[in-house]
Amino acid sequence: MLTAFVRAFRTPDLRKKILFSLAIMALFRVGSVVPTPGVSYQAVNRCLDQQQAGSGLYTLIQLFSGGALLRLSIFALGIMPYITASIIVQLLTVVIPRFEALKKEGQSGTSKLTQYTRYLTIGLAILQSTGLIALARQPGQLFSGCSEHIIYENIGLFGIVVMVITMTAGTGVIMWLGELITDRGVGNGMSLLIFTSIAAGFPTSLWAIRIERGWGLFSLVVGAGLVIVSLVVFVEQCQRRIPVQYAKRMIGRRMYGGSSTYLPMKVNQAGVIPVIFASSLLYLPSLAVNLANKTNPPAWSTWLQKYLIRGDHPIYMFSYFGLIVFFTYFYVAITFNPTEVADNMKKYGGFIPGIRAGRPTAEYLDYVLSRITLPGSLYLGSIALIPLVALGLFHANQNFPFGGTAILIIVGVGLETVKQIESQLQQRNYEGFLR
Numbered sequence: 156m157l158t159a160f161v162r163a164f165r166t167p168d169l170r171k172k173i174l175f176s177l178a179i180m181a182l183f184r185v186g187s188v189v190p191t192p193g194v195s196y197q198a199v200n201r202c203l204d205q206q207q208a209g210s211g212l213y214t215l216i217q218l219f220s221g222g223a224l225l226r227l228s229i230f231a232l233g234i235m236p237y238i239t240a241s242i243i244v245q246l247l248t249v250v251i252p253r254f255e256a257l258k259k260e261g262q263s264g265t266s267k268l269t270q271y272t273r274y275l276t277i278g279l280a281i282l283q284s285t286g287l288i289a290l291a292r293q294p295g296q297l298f299s300g301c302s303e304h305i306i307y308e309n310i311g312l313f314g315i316v317v318m319v320i321t322m323t324a325g326t327g328v329i330m331w332l333g334e335l336i337t338d339r340g341v342g343n344g345m346s347l348l349i350f351t352s353i354a355a356g357f358p359t360s361l362w363a364i365r366i367e368r369g370w371g372l373f374s375l376v377v378g379a380g381l382v383i384v385s386l387v388v389f390v391e392q393c394q395r396r397i398p399v400q401y402a403k404r405m406i407g408r409r410m411y412g413g414s415s416t417y418l419p420m421k422v423n424q425a426g427v428i429p430v431i432f433a434s435s436l437l438y439l440p441s442l443a444v445n446l447a448n449k450t451n452p453p454a455w456s457t458w459l460q461k462y463l464i465r466g467d468h469p470i471y472m473f474s475y476f477g478l479i480v481f482f483t484y485f486y487v488a489i490t491f492n493p494t495e496v497a498d499n500m501k502k503y504g505g506f507i508p509g510i511r512a513g514r515p516t517a518e519y520l521d522y523v524l525s526r527i528t529l530p531g532s533l534y535l536g537s538i539a540l541i542p543l544v545a546l547g548l549f550h551a552n553q554n555f556p557f558g559g560t561a562i563l564i565i566v567g568v569g570l571e572t573v574k575q576i577e578s579q580l581q582q583r584n585y586e587g588f589l590r
Contacts (some may be wrong), residue, residue, distance in 0.1 A: 176340030180351045186230040193310045194227045198303035229325040240275035249489045284322035342572040350568040353561045387566045393422040402504040422531045425486040427563045433478035476536040483532035493520035
């Protein structure tokens with residue numbers, strides 16, 4: 156990987172793209188610390204010194220915003236509204252025939268779906284910023300145990316509207332920055348911005364472990380992190396290659412086909428989406444408890460607070476693991492259509508050796524997919540439980556960075572970016588050889 160980066164910096168065009176991407180990522184981090192008008196930054200800093208986030212409902216947004224959420228900066232919502240909108244549009248593609256038709260139209264249809272995603276992102280940003288401001292105006296809600304007034308009391312309705320517009324505009328700017336990286340930089344822009352947000356919290360989390368628990372646990376966490384990253388890289392690269400043979404056919408005066416290739420099916424076919432789904436669903440009990448009567452809580456609220464809110468409880472861990480396995484199968488089922496793949500192979504004269512084209516091919520692909528998804532779902536569940544196990548063993552959940560959604564995204568984005576750099580290097584080497 157380091158060799159690829161060194162060679163990339165020696166190539167003028169590629170060096171400009173990498174430097175442009177790094178500049179946009181730095182600008183994104185600067186916007187994460189610029190406060191929104193109406194926010195008392197001194198009060199925010201005092202609450203941050205006292206305690207981390209008290210509301211589990213916003214933990215995922217806090218992770219993807221790189222700490223900007225709790226600081227109520229102009230980029231407080233981060234990339235989370237865009238992620239949510241992308242997932243919703245992708246799921247609606249299976250349900251709404253119009254979206255499915257747009258997906259099959261190629262580049263023009265994809266552009267329209269992207270435009271719908273942008274509109275939905277702005278709508279979600281308005282809702283999320285309104286909820287975040289309403290929560291922050293109540294002392295002790297955004298930061299448990301901190302009674303500071305984070306937002307000025309005399310701000311008024313106009314000031315709240317300005318804050319909502321500012322945070323929503325920040326989300327729009329983040330989308331624009333991500334698209335700039337995709338068009339003029341290296342890699343997927345949105346993924347790199349998420350990578351930047353998560354990676355920005357690693358040094359602080361590791362150093363906090365060193366201060367609280369000493370060099371011994373710090374060294375143990377770093378060593379465990381290196382092992383976890385190695386295992387994640389290994390599994391992310393694992394795939395089942397199904398051989399595909401294309402028959403020879405005449406088109407005009409040319410002969411096509413007759414080649415052998417393979418259909419790659421990754422062990423982790425669903426990526427990090429099942430972890431996000433499971434995390435979001437498990438935030439609902441926390442929301443229900445917050446809405447319940449605090450002075451005289453009902454029995455169901457007490458039960459939820461005891462078993463489904465504490466991350467170190469076995470019932471919570473088992474529920475989290477089970478939801479990840481379920482959503483892995485669910486997401487793979489709606490994103491990979493064996494019948495469509497089999498029809499496309501048959502259309503272009505392809506077949507799997509020993510399997511008849513058409514329906515038998517679809518049944519075979521479904522058979523392989525259902526069995527390869529099992530180890531993938533168990534792998535995702537195990538990685539996601541690492542921070543919860545750290546909470547139970549070392550009480551270091553707030554500061555343990557190696558595990559869950561964070562490590563999956565960082566490794567996945569890192570591998571994909573390196574692959575794109577290597578592919579562009581190979582393309583330029585071939586061009587130089589031909590010249």
